Amino acid sequence: MSTKAVNSRQKIRYRIRKKIVGSAQRPRLSVFRSNSDIYVQLIDDANGTTLASASSRDKDIKAQKGTKSEKSKLVGAALAAKATALGITTVTFDRGGYLYHGRVKSVADGAREAGLQF
Template sequence: MALSKIERRQRIRNRIRKVSFGTADRPRLSVFRSNKEIYVQLIDDNSGATLVSASSRDKELSSLKGTKIEIANAVGKAIAEKANKAGIETVAFDRGGNLYHGRIKSLAEGAREAGLKF
């Protein structure tokens, strides 16, 4: 029997997590994308702590108007600015089983434009 969409995505997510591991010096940039919103956080996997987070539901970003791709780009820039304030320059990118396309790609490009290195 073929895999369902959820099972296939979980396999991809597990495969990505095998190689993507976050430390305090180089945290993991984890992305979660729902149908309406996009969430991103920097995670230190050694201590299991979230260092910095941003989402399209944040107060400063929720008032933005535009397409989902434009909002994802703004979230990428916001996480990069927060990371720079926290002294983080490089991250390990974890796309969460999503294809590197559309909103995920836009978020990554926005983070790179604002100075975050993958």
């Protein structure tokens, strides 16, 4: 990825983070997308802690066959299952400077279908 693309995504990411804040009751669902994998976390910004996380590198998701978008949907569902086990039902979605399209949208759809509310 070129330096210009990275810098522009960082600018967008900082602009989004000024508006979005996670708490213990309504944590921030943060998305990071690499070329091959996708990582999501539930973050409590007040305490600076990660409450739950999931990624496409988890053994049960990595063993699945399918496209990166299909695996992203599984990652969203896995995070939603961990969140409901912690008693979390609502989250704030942080797309991390990426467009709400493709794998980022698949994560959100998977989490919504598994019971999380944005």
